Amino acid sequence: PPLDGATAAFRRAAAAAHDARRRNVAKLRAAGVPILAGSDACNAGDFPGAGLHLELAKLVEAGLTPGEALRAATWENARFLAGESADFGEIAVGKRADLVLVAGDPTARIGELGRITHVVLDGAVLERRARP
Numbered sequence: 001p002p003l004d005g006a007t008a009a010f011r012r013a014a015a016a017a018h019d020a021r022r023r024n025v026a027k028l029r030a031a032g033v034p035i036l037a038g039s040d041a042c043n044a045g046d047f048p049g050a051g052l053h054l055e056l057a058k059l060v061e062a063g064l065t066p067g068e069a070l071r072a073a074t075w076e077n078a079r080f081l082a083g084e085s086a087d088f089g090e091i092a093v094g095k096r097a098d099l100v101l102v103a104g105d106p107t108a109r110i111g112e113l114g115r116i117t118h119v120v121l122d123g124a125v126l127e128r129r130a131r132p
Contacts, residue, residue, distance in 0.1 A: 025062035035064065036080055037073040056110050066110040097123040 006014070029035060037055050052073060059069040078089020088096045099120040104112030119126045 022062040025059065029064060034076045035059065035072045036076050053113055060110045067107040069110055070106060
């Protein structure tokens, strides 16, 4: 755990800051502000991909539905980066076919995202290799 060795005061401050962030996300959602997801993988202890799974779970904890959290990581980011005409961020004819397929329904339970079965990159299914 990232707070191992932290003082009690630091732990309380971190918990209070986390609660404030959760409340702010709920307020932004209620106001109709688009929520974007990003893993901040450049932080020590965060890893590309894994950090995003945690962030999406935290967005659900803050009151977004699992579907809204997925939208924050896909269409809302695409729209922010490339506008309404983005050729990525949603599954549609004429869009780039970069997909992560999972066993389960992540729109019902965001944790199902961890059950990856296939990855499609630029329309081609990637072969999963065993770890050495």
